[in-house]
Amino acid sequence: AALGADLAELRLDRLAGFAPRRDLPALLAKPRTLPALVTYRPKWEGGEYEGDDEPRFEALQLAMELGAEYVDIELKVADKFIKFMSGKKPENCKLIVSSHNYDNTPSAEELASLLAQIQATGADIVKIATTATEIVDVSRMFQILVHCQEKQVPIIGLVMNDRGFISRVLCPKFGGYLTFGSLEKGKESAPSQPTAADLINVYNIRQIGPDTKVFGIIGNPVGHSKSPILHNEAFRSVGLNAVYVPFLVDDLAKFLSTYSSPDFAGFSCTIPHKEAAVRCCDEVDPIARVISSSLLLLLHSLDC
Template structure:
């Protein structure tokens, strides 16, 4: 079935837009005047239509207010009067609520949304008088989970049987793999010519809202402002259009992303998506909140899911998920980049962390000593203290040892510190003992833990008084750019290197592995300078 733009929706020229999936701005306001202001803002933000949430209005005079909203809206309108029993705010008489939606339809609404539970009742009351212009969305919301594929298929059949012009299902992601079932339903519906809105709520469901154009979703929702959402996990219109290049996503768009827990703090999507756009590469890069890397990779087995950055705490577990691991990554025992081979779908694991971090630390030390990049490394024979024994800690310890440094591992759990120290040929101590550890001056400190990362920005792995013996302090955390550790280290006279340097350095190789193109290094630095 060929897609036709709804009445009143003007799409950008074919050269600037690769999909027909609409962006709808859900509007929740106390008054009609405020709702009209939001309508203007939605148009300026780039929305294709607005969802008028009548249940959010504090005072409401249906005949007068609906006519005003339709007349003054610069975009097509979707009217929704969501009851509390379906996650909305309306708590009044059901017949009155349905009469209001019927009135909106008669007065010129482009769409109305009615819940599956009352769709038959609504249809009966209309007596086949629905205006041809208005599209009837029948919706179902599950705020607890995402049902099985079979259950979702049966749900779609019930919604269609209720007379829907457009099917809408919204579920909740308990795990990121839940989204795959909704994608399957959307594709199945598209093949059958059934316009479908399929969204998965919550942070784990974010990709459903961004990748719906790839799978043929009818529309997605984007809020006007961050935090002011009508459903959990909703991105802003600005993020959809400008961060994720939503208009450019099509069936053949390659999918990349950062796998982590937590992961929303990562600036990787901002970096890669702008770079993809600048070089003309047809890809999109997302946040993936993942509990099990193995389950994620097994579920998203399509060749279009082709490359992943691996973040905390999955770098060590990712090694076991790869069919082949680069010798350096194998020696480190941690992977921060996975590439899927397009021909045989095998996963290849790499580690680019150690190159980015060690290079940044060496460059900073050379600047202190006014030396060039000639051998030996300025790390040679330095006492190099690594806090954390996870994937990033292993990478830094390995890199420092390769450069001739004497390595000490400090970790919350001493046994893990000892295990890593024995592997690289170094010493170990518990993180609690680090404050009293100062055998010599001129030491290097590299924090690879998440201590001090947003939102816990007041934390630090070591007291300020214990920082004096360190010539240089590096922090792998880059949100915020200057952590408490770095701020106090600089105040104590140490040279500091932020995690941004490591982030940018390791991203060069990842970009090239993702795209097969040279990394736009200057562009990367300009992008990260904004944060």
């Protein structure tokens, strides 16, 4: 992880045969090349741990005592964990209180209420992870990130699966505290998590900020496209403050009306949305209109 990451998340629940008293001193031994974020996720929140809370709490408290810079605890048991600690959290350790929704992304009002619940626990950092049923869901997470940035509330806000992929790349633009990348493909800790190498080398995530313009390719499917590799390298070579991402879109008109701000500066469009794109345009180049008509005539003739 030290080859590119700013910190390393240690997912204790994914370590086979993990024994806290034996393993944590080795994992957190200093000097370390990176700060550590320690997570011990239970099964009921998408993790692998199936035991009682108390042994898990003991392991997280031990991680704090051994110098972990961050510890993640779930909202459902946050008050219980804080009571368990009895005020013994070291000053140099930040407590992340997290909520994971593997079904959908709630409304803006529900997200705001969830944010307030997490803040009320005394969390140093808020974490909200939801699931996209369509790509427009991500816009609500962006709104929460911007709101928290204005209020100076540190927040990790991510939307899982392929339709939420853009949240993982664009979080620094909208004020997210951090994003997650796996060390390699096949080692993801959440659906559609990119590799750290792709975040750094393909999407130039270290250069993304509030003024970065967003471009991308609209399609369904779209994950196979090489366009982000090509365009992001082109942006880098000419020094353009921009990023190019894949947009997995189901309803083009809804997508375009949602992502209509100047921050979203331009789109390429591939199958199956090309004809819908023509219908969504205010103006269509005459050559493009002729090409579209010719294509439709050819398709009709093939149907016959």
